Amino acid sequence: MEGVIDAHTRDLLTRHPGFDWTVTEFVRVVDARLPPRVFLRHCPELGQDVTTPSGVPVALQLLGSDPATLAANAEQALRLGAREIDLNFGCPAKLVNRHDGGASLLRDPCRVHAAVAAVYDAVGNEVPVTAKIRLGFSHRRLALDCAKAAEDGGASRLVVHARTRDEGYRPPAHWEWIGRIRRHLRIPVVANGDIWSLEDYWKARTLSGCRDVMLGRGALADPWLAPRIRHWLATGEQLSATPWQARAAILADFAALQRTTLPDRVVTSLIKQWLNHMRQRDAEAARRFQALKRINELETLLDGLCSERSECKRSCLEPA
Ligand SMILES: Cc1cc2nc3c(=O)[nH]c(=O)nc-3n(C[C@H](O)[C@H](O)[C@H](O)COP(=O)(O)O)c2cc1C
Structure with a gap:
């Protein structure tokens, strides 16, 4: 896309x-x-x-x-x-x-x-x-x-x-x-x-x-949508909803990857763009987007995604 x-x-x-x-x-x-x-x-x-x-x-x-x-x-x-x-x-x-x-x-x-x-x-x-x-x-x-x-x-x-x-x-x-x-x-x-x-x-x-x-926008809104479908097809089991920490972790990883080639100001807007997709389907993402949409400094934005950086961990979703 x-x-x-x-x-x-x-x-x-x-x-x-x-x-x-x-x-x-x-x-x-x-x-x-x-x-x-x-x-x-x-x-x-x-x-x-x-x-x-x-x-x-x-x-x-x-x-x-x-x-x-x-x-x-x-x-x-x-x-x-x-x-x-x-x-x-x-x-x-x-x-x-x-x-x-x-x-x-x-x-x-x-x-x-x-x-x-x-x-x-x-x-x-x-x-x-x-x-x-x-x-x-x-x-x-x-x-x-x-x-x-x-x-x-x-x-x-x-x-x-x-x-x-x-x-x-x-x-x-x-x-x-x-x-x-x-x-x-x-x-x-x-x-x-x-x-x-x-x-x-x-x-x-x-x-x-x-x-x-x-999948287009749905995969951005919930990065676990494809694994969720795959898991359900394989087992008949539904995975739990994607927790905020997992969303925050993928955004933090995204920032780290983009920072290798792009200036922080561009990375900041890319993070907000993805968060904007996430907020369509997730109340916590919507709350964070509202709170962070005017932040222009990447480190402040990343801190706002996870109150504790250690809280941002990539998690495997559990069966619901
Ligand atoms: C911002 C944006 C960029 C897109 N860019 C492309 C593209 O480069 N190539 C393409 O085939 N479709 C592109 N699409 C269309 C999507 O691939 C998809 O067909 C469309 O969003 C409908 O699927 P969805 O409801 O799952 O998003 C784009 C859609 C959006 C919203």
Whole structure:
């Protein structure tokens, strides 16, 4: 997720078993082949077997509209070691859409097909090409056609965010629409949108019929959501709610990782950004966010997350 889930976040979120794969923030492709440093910035894991430190594969995501430029950049990514190329047809940002990228291609399934086919022709013999779509731009009438276009173009997996571009992030996510798409395709379809809890996970699976789901904001709000799902699937047992200390510990670890490359002022705003995601679903995170949102000094912020630093410990959740 652009501006939110970088390599450090992927590292932290995959330290407990839960995720099967992760995806980079999108690499924006316009009209040129990008230099290696751009790919390495988005995906430092290219130098590390393209997995997170705990071994979870990382797909490299491209966002663009010109098939030839997408293909040239997919080749460049492949040369740098990418193991999966994911194409973004879901981004709703006005700037991106105005420049004809992300969800704007969903207005014309032929363009989705052309983009996927060009990338598939360029790298599809070497690595899987996958795609992510929404249900459409301003309506859902082309949802099945766009999904089929991605499949026919060579996508080997399709993630569907169950909203149109115009619906932004407004609930509800229309999980039953993902089921329609799944029944229309042969490739695996992955359900995405508004999965914040174990209950949401099960509803999304039931309504979509998908075996796999993709977590976005829910994994930031509760970094133990994926392990929670994994544990429940394996044992039928529900883990206890994520305690504040565990949330604080992940934020402290995040700060330590980010501080190795970024100035404290940037790290401070990144911590507040993640805490802002956590507060959507956790009363203590909401209380701490209110108390700390105007703090601009990193050490003070970290002290405010844990009254006692020793209190911040990474805990394994217990069965409820
Ligand atoms: C801040 C932000 C950045 C995002 N960046 C990306 C991105 O780079 N690539 C992508 O495929 N989706 C991106 N998304 C969309 C999410 O992957 C996901 O499809 C969407 O948030 C719905 O799922 P959720 O309800 O689980 O968050 C982004 C979403 C947000 C809120």
